[in-house]
Amino acid sequence: MLTPTNLQNASSIETSAALGSRPDRNPLASGAVPGAGSQKWAVIGGGFLGMTLAVRLAQQGKTVTLFEAAPFLGGVAAPWQLGDVVWDRHYHVILSTDTRLRALLCELQLEDDVIWKKVGTGFYAGSRLHSISNVYEFLRFPPLGMVEKLRLAATILRASCIKDPRPLEKILVEPWLRKWSGAAATQKLWLPLLRAKLGESYRQTSAAFIWATIARLYGARRTGGKAEVFGYVPGGYARIIDRFKHLLSHHGVQIRLNQAVRSIASSGVGRLRIELDSSPSEAFSHAVVTTAAPLALGMCPDLSPGEKAALRAIRYQGIVCASLLLRSPLSRFYVTNIADASVPYTAVVEMSALLEGDQLGGRGLVYLPKYVPPDSQYFTLTDQQIREEFETAFAQMYQGFQRGDTLSFRVSRVKYLLPIPTLHYSASLPSTSTSVRGLYIVNSAQIVDGTLNVDETVRLAECAARDLVSCN
Numbered sequence: 001m002l003t004p005t006n007l008q009n010a011s012s013i014e015t016s017a018a019l020g021s022r023p024d025r026n027p028l029a030s031g032a033v034p035g036a037g038s039q040k041w042a043v044i045g046g047g048f049l050g051m052t053l054a055v056r057l058a059q060q061g062k063t064v065t066l067f068e069a070a071p072f073l074g075g076v077a078a079p080w081q082l083g084d085v086v087w088d089r090h091y092h093v094i095l096s097t098d099t100r101l102r103a104l105l106c107e108l109q110l111e112d113d114v115i116w117k118k119v120g121t122g123f124y125a126g127s128r129l130h131s132i133s134n135v136y137e138f139l140r141f142p143p144l145g146m147v148e149k150l151r152l153a154a155t156i157l158r159a160s161c162i163k164d165p166r167p168l169e170k171i172l173v174e175p176w177l178r179k180w181s182g183a184a185a186t187q188k189l190w191l192p193l194l195r196a197k198l199g200e201s202y203r204q205t206s207a208a209f210i211w212a213t214i215a216r217l218y219g220a221r222r223t224g225g226k227a228e229v230f231g232y233v234p235g236g237y238a239r240i241i242d243r244f245k246h247l248l249s250h251h252g253v254q255i256r257l258n259q260a261v262r263s264i265a266s267s268g269v270g271r272l273r274i275e276l277d278s279s280p281s282e283a284f285s286h287a288v289v290t291t292a293a294p295l296a297l298g299m300c301p302d303l304s305p306g307e308k309a310a311l312r313a314i315r316y317q318g319i320v321c322a323s324l325l326l327r328s329p330l331s332r333f334y335v336t337n338i339a340d341a342s343v344p345y346t347a348v349v350e351m352s353a354l355l356e357g358d359q360l361g362g363r364g365l366v367y368l369p370k371y372v373p374p375d376s377q378y379f380t381l382t383d384q385q386i387r388e389e390f391e392t393a394f395a396q397m398y399q400g401f402q403r404g405d406t407l408s409f410r411v412s413r414v415k416y417l418l419p420i421p422t423l424h425y426s427a428s429l430p431s432t433s434t435s436v437r438g439l440y441i442v443n444s445a446q447i448v449d450g451t452l453n454v455d456e457t458v459r460l461a462e463c464a465a466r467d468l469v470s471c472n
Contacts (some may be wrong), residue, residue: 059251105240123141144188320411322345348366
């Protein structure tokens, strides 16, 4: 049975010749020669959206250059080092229903390597840690009475049966939850979780947000006891991205790292000039910007006033996410959601509860995410200041934890991560096409029937690549 405690989760190299040797496993291969034709495309942003767009365009015969401001590919899925461990800088899992991501992993010859595991779920409320990993534990969940639990279950069942979420975009999430779950369950569970993820922006968020979260995570519960089953690739996203680099190279995509784009402007009929911070400007026939709306807005000065206003209207939550490498694993819970205002982070996500074997050398790997608005003071704090605040709360949650148990502590900061689905969200989104000929904007704000995750990102990229080629 799905419970609202899952709100947090709605995150060996082979040669390029080997990656290209199995065209039957490529779901979008067109048979076109990479680089054929006169169109020269630029894709700005080297996350999974940009990488997928670049390779699909190249597979359809376009000459493609991929620009990334960072010294690495992957965006928020990129890995980093914690002590002697290399793993993802943000938490990610694979669901059995992630069909687009799994097809991509098949193309990268990694899908057969995915390890699936049943995991537990925790909930921290009233200074107590509860297990709520299956239907039986949910029925014994102390913070709610039986009537409240039944109404909560009915809310989840109701949401899981909705096929078209567009009507929910007209309804604010809090009134919708109060109608179906009742005042008590909404106050005790839903609102703390919504505030943790969306801050006070939950007040302007539509009920489509909770529908999308439930719809995604319902697919993770596929066992008889309705426990969650998640998957991962051994080696994490470092291995996936390494394979992706070979796939891009095999299809002729030029990868330009450390290349921040300053501006994209029209320079004559059918030409765009891309100004770079550290290299000479370059000309392209087409450019696709995959960055968040505020960043895209700064790159594209020739957009119309209406287009600029539409981009400015998209609201975002950022994230400050701490990664902790611990001496030993912490618990059996992959995710522990938090409904306690005294705890400064949103959840405890323990990757070591999911990983099997010696992936971490017997250590524990924990993520402490905090979702904040882009102007939050947390973006100005040092890693040490965040560590002091987070570890103090962590020690209160886990009595056996000692400060010396942390072997490595690093903080990732992303100002524009989660587009907030406000009322009438899909109707107010800016178009992919712009008034500047050849210039397109494709970003995560255009995920309207799902949550922000790699599977939805791949789906968006593949749909956009198909549509962009068909209209050019």
